[in-house]
Amino acid sequence: VAFVVCRSLEGLKTFSYLEELILDNNLLGNDLRLPRLPHLHTLTLNKNQISFQRNTCKILLEHLAEVVPSLQYLSLLGNIACPNELVCKEKDEDDYQRYRYFVLHKLTHLKFLDTRKVTTKEREEALIRGAFMKVVKPK
Secondary structure, X not given: OOOOOOOOOHHHHHOOOXXXXXXXXXXXXXXXXXXXXXXXXXXXXXXOEOOOHHHHHHHHHHHHHHHOOOOOEEEOOOOOOOOOOOOOOOOOHHHHHHHHHHHHHHOOOOOXXXXXXXXXXXXXXXXXXXXXXXXXOOO
């Protein structure tokens, strides 16, 4: 097993039948671009540098919806975009739930987000209000 810090994923285009991709603990940010991976169903991007700055996370989620249409499991734990009260004292469960609605609004086929199964109620709420659920608090 080799561990390499990734900054670019250019070489993945030769693995078009890839089903699972774990990119935890890297320096990947909102500018992350994957090649089209139509069979990818599991993607973990834990502990990277993904945030909600200037709509770039929205662009990243839209990119994922386009290039990984079979995605069912996504994990973004440990990123600024994923508000977690264990990592940041200013965040609470409501912040995390709003984040889930926003992600599920963009990635409608997810069955699991982070460590939790997507519920029917969450999916319905994401369709109705997900576009308005970016987690932003005034300073």
